[in-house]
Amino acid sequence: MHSLSNPAIWYLMRGSGVVTLILFTGVVVLGIATTMRFRPGRLPRFVTLGLHRSVALLAVVFLAIHVATAVVDSFAKVSLAQVLVPLPSAKYGLFLGLGALSLDLIVAIVVTSLIRHRIGQRVWKGIHWLAYASWPIAFLHAVGIGTDKASGWFLDTAVACASVIVVAVFWRLVALRRPYPKYLGASS
């Protein structure tokens, strides 16, 4: 592949990476909110699920841009194989591999969701639970790789995302202990 040495590609790669992390944080929170039967104000509950899917789609688009620019950029020196297969590398240690791993998991989750009706509830659910693994792996990739880790704005963003996830997951775990029906009450 003919790599481009254009600093714009480099910035696009990092920028889209941050946006992807923020968007996937939103996806996880919206997914938990769906399970919790959350109603956004007076809007119907299916809106939460609809947002979960729409934001996921948007996140996938930004993820694609992030991956494509990483491969194409000459400075990053990332091969297509490294993007898909999680392995440690000389340049990035474990952190590129973590990115590849989270990409694989996300692809599995998205694909199974698109063909959900064909594979049945049980299989779909089993794969979808990997989302709880894919986010921390993506997060580690984001904070461990690259040169922005020390920068204030990136650190703030990362901390904000992590806090939101912790609160959402805690909310979910607390709900599990309630007797049947789980979550926020059944009607209305």
Added chain:
Amino acid sequence: MSAVAISRHWDEGGRLLAAVDHGPMPRFSRRELLAEIEASGLAGRGGAGFPTAVKLNAVARAPGRVVVANGTEGEPASAKDKVLLEANPHLVLDGAVIAAAIVGASEAVVAIGRADRRVLKRLLHAVAKRSDHIDVRIETVPDRFVTGEESALVHSLEGGPAKPTLRKPYERGILVQNVETLANVGLIARYGAGWFRERGTPEEPGTALVTVLGAVRRPGVVEVELGTPFRDVLQRVGGLTALPQALLVGGYFGTWVRANDAIDLPLANAALKPLGAALGARTIVVLPHDACGLSESARVARYLATESAGQCGPCVFGLPAMADALERTDVGRLRRLAPQVAGRGACAHPTGATRFVASAVDVFADEIERHRRGRCRGANHPPLLPVGASPDWR
């Protein structure tokens, strides 16, 4: 919760319980056997009363793989299947093997509840003495109320919990038949449809095993001709020990009927239908005048709630709500609950429970009034209707 011991003695004699050697197995073709069952008009003796020939046909077309003899009898007030298996295991096994031949199955399984060691021993002993051309084995399953439901039974036999599934066994080539039904198959195959129809009524031919409990001298299992008047059935168990108030007909998915309304009726679905009742699980509980039908029903309603498989929302929430409302004598609430609960589960559990509760409210209306004024006619009467323990689902 006190359990009322069910007497295990039975009235000897009759077709099903008599320990008669019926000789070698009949050698007829599948088509001949099926035609004979069809001509006999045999209907299921497990509770649903479905025409046996129709079921055999459906499974044969699937095609048939396994025959399951359902001897689980999860109904606490019923003992007829256990009694039959103890008295005449070979007749049931004959029926299972014949049914397997009809549907083209290569194996037969007799399923019984885990708790009854006596019946298990008897069955294992019987199987050991046989040499059938198909594989026959005995399996035990958890003793829960819904274990007797066909799909729940198959679910348990296949390694899962004893909970109903949406897909029914006959769709998968699995014939599930009550042990009494199979015993009748064993007899019809030998003596013919004509012989079978000598007893009973033209619409409901044959004999039936009935469990009778409550205010009778010798509670237990009897074999009676279908169409026998209730009065005579009660005589067979030694007659009444007290003035009867009401009868619970058909088990805990059945209905209460006023004693005066039922006593002269024949024991048949056709006669019971106008009263909103049916034979169901073939149990009759006689409630004496000094017992409280409302308290008994409330206890059973609570039991039915704990026996929900917990898979369908309307059952999980509706049944405890109905038990609460019945205890509080909140008839209005019960009326609002009924359409939200009945028919909304994957099996008949919520429907049967709703039917039972509705009949209690109808028949014990005056007792409801009495309870609201702080009184109860059965305050000194010990509990009558038995409820089981609730063991594990696996």
Added chain:
Amino acid sequence: MQLRLNPILCDGYGHCAELLPELVELDEWGYPIVAREPLVRRLEPAARRAVKMCPRLALSLEKSP
């Protein structure tokens, strides 16, 4: 065409009642009561959306018996 509910899979999310209020009502515990009438052509797109959106895949469209 008829809308069919699997009560075992259903977990009372209630999205179907929001998407198809003409045919689906919720009981007091949030579980759907699906009307047994055959599906009118006008409601078919909404019904398909309800089937697709159910988080538990508890709804399906079947040929009327």
